[in-house]
Amino acid sequence: GAGVSQSPSNKVTEKGKDVELRCDPISGHTALYWYRQSLGQGLEFLIYFQGNSAPDKSGLPSDRFSAERTGGSVSTLTIQRTQQEDSAVYLCASSLGRKETQYFGPGTRLLVL
Amino acid sequence: AQSVTQLGSHVSVSEGALVLLRCNYSSSVPPYLFWYVQYPNQGLQLLLKYTSAATLVKGINGFEAEFKKSETSFHLTKPSAHMSDAAEYFCAVRSNTGNQFYFGTGTSLTVIP
Secondary structure, X not given: OOOOEEEOXXXXXXXXXXXXXXXXXXXXXXXXXXXXXXXXXXXXXXXXXEOOOOOEOOOOOOOOEEEEEHHHOOEEEEEOOOOHHHOEEEEEEXXXXXXXXXXXXXXXXXXXX | XXXXXXXXXXXXXXXXXXXXXXOEEEOOOOEEEEEEEEOOOOOEEEEEEEOOOOOEEEOHHHOXXXXXXXXXXXXXXXXXXXXHHOEEEEEEEEEOOOOOOEEOOOEEEEEEO
16 A cells, blocks of 8 residues: 655755655554654654654754644645754655554655755 | 664675675664665565564575574674675664664665676
8 A cells, every 4th residue: 555655755945944854654643653764873853743643742843843634634844934943854644553563665865054 | 771883884795795784783672683674766665573582593595594592693694695695784773672673874785696
């Protein structure tokens, strides 16, 4: 079946602009995660959604970052007033539940000029 | 709090040689441990996971890892490296109570023909 998909695959934006990154999880997966992967760094947890529960936003680095998940499926990560340090690969993962294996999307490579 | 340390950001082995990628974790409670592989321009793919069953875990592509509580380690091994094993490998930990996965900074494996 289809895996996790993310769009766009690449995004170049100017400093100060807002960007939206999209994640389509595997159908039926109730858990969804966003991570940031900076050059030479590991994955940094950003936010976690589980079903209809309030999301765990503890990893969001600043109030410029927000995410929502509509209808328990598609998720959008929004970065407002982008900064050059926001340049990274943003990865989305989904799983059947909190304790289940995560399946990752190919990521969105964001470059802020 | 949980954390993961991967010793060696770059490892080179000859084709056919033993692969050993090191991972040490810190966790206040028995953790779930994972190894993921990331091929160039692709998302992360689960290699194997430890969830408190057998301490020796076998994964895909001939990889295996052994959970050693006394050493707080979960090193990844493969008896004989193949050219196709060249990739970035990430160790991750998650407590059995939390939502977050904590990833190491990754180890880039090069296989020399």
